[in-house]
Amino acid sequence: MTANFLEVKEITMDFGGVRAVSLVSFEIHPGEVIAMIGPNGAGKSTVLNMVSGIITPTQGEIYYKNQRLSRIKGHDYARLGITRTFQNLQVFDDMTVLENVMVGFHSNTKSGLISCGLKFGSSRKEEMDMHNRAYDLLKFVGIASLSYHQAGSLSYGKLRLMEIARALAANPKLLLLDEPAAGLNHSETAEMAEILSQIRAKGTAILLVEHDMDMVMNVANRIVVLDQGEKIAEGLPTEIQANPKVIAAYLGQEEGIQTISGGV
Numbered sequence: 107m108t109a110n111f112l113e114v115k116e117i118t119m120d121f122g123g124v125r126a127v128s129l130v131s132f133e134i135h136p137g138e139v140i141a142m143i144g145p146n147g148a149g150k151s152t153v154l155n156m157v158s159g160i161i162t163p164t165q166g167e168i169y170y171k172n173q174r175l176s177r178i179k180g181h182d183y184a185r186l187g188i189t190r191t192f193q194n195l196q197v198f199d200d201m202t203v204l205e206n207v208m209v210g211f212h213s214n215t216k217s218g219l220i221s222c223g224l225k226f227g228s229s230r231k232e233e234m235d236m237h238n239r240a241y242d243l244l245k246f247v248g249i250a251s252l253s254y255h256q257a258g259s260l261s262y263g264k265l266r267l268m269e270i271a272r273a274l275a276a277n278p279k280l281l282l283l284d285e286p287a288a289g290l291n292h293s294e295t296a297e298m299a300e301i302l303s304q305i306r307a308k309g310t311a312i313l314l315v316e317h318d319m320d321m322v323m324n325v326a327n328r329i330v331v332l333d334q335g336e337k338i339a340e341g342l343p344t345e346i347q348a349n350p351k352v353i354a355a356y357l358g359q360e361e362g363i364q365t366i367s368g369g370v
């Protein structure tokens with residue numbers, strides 16, 4: 107097998123008698139953004155759930171740095187350098203924004219529960235380090251001024267940015283994003299696209315499931331297109347825009363053909 111960063115090989119997912127994904131393959135390399143697009147129900151989230159270990163493929167394999175992810179428990183993914191966000195926000199409303207981001211460090215902490223509770227020297231130092239790093243991440247996504255606000259008081263767009271900061275807390279090498287622009291207005295979407303470009307520039311690979319085609323075309327190096335659970339195209343953004351199969355897959359959707367050339 108070639109030494110690819112992430113290699114998805116002919117993964118298939120059956121739910122009872124329904125085949126949601128069929129023989130999908132693609133690769134991701136370090137510092138690359140791969141966007142996965144397709145009409146509603148195309149199987150995009152199912153693929154993301156398989157890559158992130160939430161569900162196991164019925165057949166096929168997913169390799170990360172030559173390791174079979176099917177042999178890795180889901181809670182160990184962060185230690186491997188894989189983190190993700192969800193379409194539905196995962197927020198601790200009664201905690202501060204900073205504390206929400208600090209939760210993202212849990213997989214890499216060294217102090218035990220007792221030492222953390224009693225504030226022993228090593229755990230106190232580690233907690234302060236997490237505090238400072240969480241603040242830096244909030245500064246990176248542009249909401250450091252909201253660090254001590256309760257998360258439940260933030261707007262939807264700011265919560266999306268907080269979620270990105272928390273996903274970055276584990277210092278991922280592969281970031282899996284499920285519709286990060288969902289619910290954002292135009293300016294917030296542009297802000298999110300800029301942040302993703304900066305993350306890519308730092309060498310982190312991103313697998314992006316997204317409906318906003320303006321953002322996809324701006325940040326993606328390559329695009330994988332699914333339709334009815336099958337991969338129908340893969341290529342550069344300009345190639346995907348002109349691909350007859352992709353255009354046909356989107357015809358009949360509410361947004362019509364502008365989903366390929368404009369925005370969803």
